[in-house]
Amino acid sequence: MSGDVFRLIAQAQAAYARCIDSDRLEEWPDFFTEKCFYTVTTADNHREGLEAGLIWADTRGMLTDRVSALREANIYERHSYRHILGQPFILDSDGEDGEGVRCETPFLVVRIMRDGTTDLFASGRYLDRYLVDGDAVLLAERVVVCDSSRIDTLLALPL
């Protein structure tokens, strides 16, 4: 693997976190390929191979719909996240077969409520598959594995 790919992925991860944390959700689907897979699940479910997610999308359109629903339909108290990401660990850098680069990145997400209440909302890891095209890297797959099986109150903004 070239250092370039690592740098590109790290940069993309940072951009992804900035996008959500600065409330630019409309841009969030742009981090994914058109035909993509995104899910949020728990470590227990992931370990057991249980397929269902809290969020489960197999197209970029479904991610767009998630954002539209949050903006137009769903009701929840105003809040924001702060993502703290670890370094991406490259699991399989063989980008030659078109499968892309698999990597794993740990995260912490702090949730800040309207009244200032600040809690550690989620910890876990991203299991990603990035497609690399020149200087562009896009997520073909992101499985968000939360360490805990508990979600406090609700999960509105994506992780």
Place this chain on the structure above:
Amino acid sequence: MTSTTELPDWPDGLTRIPYWAFQREDVYAAEQEKLFRGPYWSYLCLEVEVSSPGQFRTSFVGDTPVIVARDADGELYAFENRCAHRGALLALDDKGTAKDFTCVYHAWTYNLQGDLTGVAFKDGIKGKGGMPESFCMEAHGPRKLRLAVVHGLVFGSFSDDVDDIEDYLGDEIMGRIERVLGGRTPVVLGRFTQMLPNNWKLYVENVKDSYHASILHLFFTTFEINRLSQRGAIIVSEDGGHHVSYSAIDREAERDAAYSEQNIRSDSGYRLADPSLLEGFSEVGDDTTLQILSTFPAFVLQQIQNSVAVRQILPRGVESTQLNWTLLGFEEDTPEQRKVRLKQANLVGSAGYISMEDGCVGGFVQRGVAGASDEAAVLEMGGAAAESSESRVTEASIRGFWKAYLAGMGIRPEVQA
């Protein structure tokens, strides 16, 4: 014993719910004793989760931890997850396979039926120490539960007085459980826990509240994906405690409406970019697209389109509730049907398009009533009765819950069925 005689008076009828009912520690303690450990059936787990000998699952009846285990004789047993010696948990995992349960504290051992079978150093060492000769292992053990399995749902009760579950639920509720689960083998697709910042009864009210659905949950309306014509109704059991709310495609009205309304477009202008989310199938071959069923005190079976799930509601203190979601498919599913279920799981749970609001609205009430213990909620939509209704613009099933609640708590025993 907890006394509820010191509680303020409950307003007459079922249309006023005093907010202190969601705020008091003594009410919470009385609920644990009279409802959860009383003559009622609580959902524990799925039968498929304890299908082979030696398999066990830990669960709860309200606050009380329990173990459900299948013994070598093929039968299911359930007992408190509590050592009879000093009270420590016997099983520390959510599930697993065991030959017996040995308490980690002093190695008292129990078989899968919950009988005490061994006490470490019972006879002492070299004739010294040990338990007195009068100690009788048969006289010690965690309390056992009665069990009942309804179409793959395992219910338990600490009470010997509770009716058989068929009578407890009644034909209508039994029939509605059978409609979703009967003759099929459920497959667990995922388990999720949602912590709600409110009293458990506020969530139960929300489940039984057919009035709020189209008001609080705007997903279907915003994206104009309601069907043209739906018919529906609510069913309230005679004692009030159990309910079903359902909606179904109204074929006749749809035929009439389809022509005249075909040009109607939404005002919102929003459309799903990927409408495959709603491309489902008839769940059991009928026209019912939604069926929410609850049993007293705290269990829900849902079919929302092709999202089938059970929800176990566990009180976790006066202002905290644990909601355990188990999302289901069936062995009979085709791969396409399974994919529909995974997609439609987006509708429910803590990130659900049409249930995320239920996670926060109870907290809004809990916080809203903080200084209003002596005030009361108003439940007059649809009148004052707690009966089945052809309209869902009613709070009848919530009144039903309170009818059963008042009876069970001994606050108004005369309404006990």
